Amino acid sequence: MSKAINIINSTTVPLDRENVDTDQIIPARFLKATSRDGFGKNLFRDWRYHDDDESQPKEDFVLNDKRYSGKILVAAKNFGCGSSREHAAWAIKDYGFDVVVSSFFADIFKNNALNNFLLPVVVTEPFLEKIFQAVKKDPQTVLEVNLEKQQIMIRETGEAEGFEINHYKKTCLLNGYDDIDYLISMKDEIEKFESTHI
């Protein structure tokens, strides 16, 4: 299966909360696995269930709200702050999201997301507000995220905004390339560097 991403059309899950930290995205007690798989079921665990009991979901949390679903998670400012645990990006991806939209991402989270072909889209505060309003009014609202064109659009109204992504990363995502493949291809240069580096 190709990991590449380009155009994503989807309804969204709106998480209107600022400073969502990686301890919320995936609590530490679920970091004990030694593989990368299966973290999705513990995504936002403590916000999703009472006392860890899956038969007792917290009804008012968006992931438990039947009206909302899709491949795009929309969150308020400073998403992914805190710990460097890549498990946070794995959990979001494993749950089924391909894109996270916010007005501001924490650094390490953004890198981790990109390394897992989870596209972080940074929008302006006013545009984020528009998305939240549109989705609250109509949960069926579809966003179109176009990586090639670097554009995010609310399909119904046609309102759109461009987003930044570094050229190198964009190429990687569009083609399904990993950083590690690139670095491995540079081994000779790295060894040469080492011979002069103190």
Added chain:
Amino acid sequence: MSKSLFEKIWDTHVVKQIEDGPAVLYIDKHFIHEVTSPQAFRGLENRGMKVFRPEKIVATADHNVPTMNQHLPIKEELSRLQVEALIKNCAQQGIELYGLGHQYQGIVHVIGPELGFTQPGMTIVCGDSHTSTHGAFGSIAFGIGTSEVEMVMATQCLMQSKPKLMRINIEGELNRGVVSKDIILYIIARISASGATGYAVEYAGSAIRALSMEARMTICNMSIEMGARCGMIAPDETTFNYMKGRVYAPKDEAWERSLAYWKTLFSDEDAVFDKEINIQAADIEPMITYGTNPGMGVGVNGTLPAENELEEKEKPSYLKSLSYMGLQPGAKIKGQKVDYVFIGSCTNSRIEDLRMVASFVNGKQKADDVEVWIVPGSRQVEKQAREEGIDKIFEAAGFILRQPGCSACLGMNEDKIPAGKYCISTSNRNFEGRQGPNARTFLASPLTAALAAITGEVGDIREHLS
């Protein structure tokens, strides 16, 4: 051309600059631990590769380990499997491991500096966000995700874009009872939990220069709590004196050579920063957090923001946070009851922290209904504390001295704060559930935590110092 401390180090580590993209950055030292490394080892294995430079990696077991009875097998199965995987992976790949039972075992950010692995001018990474701690020695040190751990294992390099530069100057003398933890909590409260995102931060000024190495580490440690890529302090005599004679610090001729290089590591006079912040040390009070991110802090005599002081947009998050904490907007924080005191974590579990606590509690008794856990950052810290008789002071006060590990900083082992209970903690994060599901955390300095251990509530340490 004049350069900042950051640029001097960065520039000598760029293997290649990709046009319109990140740099390929060479990494000098890579720390690993049991939680964020297994998937990286497995990734390498799947590629049929060996670790490229195993001698540049140092491993320890810290996040998941019990802090009582470390000589017994780990009871919790998944934790045990993770620790066993680390032992196996390190043995297979020829990586030095300071695992449970080793005289040098401890929290990764405590043992790196303590053993002399952490040195000025290095690039240092670890699959842990508090890697910023090592910047206190004048190195570029930052946390990475597991995919990046795998990259460094495979090639000793990372793809990184250069951050913007910020300098925070703190001038003058600190008030009595105010320590380095208060400085960093003050800064974060002032610029917010995302105020330094995208920046490498250099701390400078006379108040920083006057700090010991351990106090500097506390500050750099929490750089990540305001979003910074890394935090750093230019090395000086304090740094060199601390390093001299450490187990893995350079010796003899190599020491002299290194020293000559280290002395060039400072920001030139006209180095350019994208942002500068100036702070007067005298303005800083003993600090405490009241909310669920480290930017939600006030002086211990302060009050929580009232609802009408907030912008409409900020209210829902703020109120949710306070409801989690069981606190009211506009309330005073002083006098707030605490149930647990946790003195530990890579922020404040070094020997100076334990000495600071011991000197205050010497001859005093903990409050009846408070439980106090002291978790040293490493076996060496623990040993030193016993040699100095600090353990006796703690015992007499009714404190429990545990064994080294991350412990209640992240509640990954059995050291969890029960739901609804209040814990004053010297760690670095007060996120919801960080110390256990529904646990409530107040972050503070070791002194402020020690006071709460004795009185059972949040107080102003300045009123108790003779």
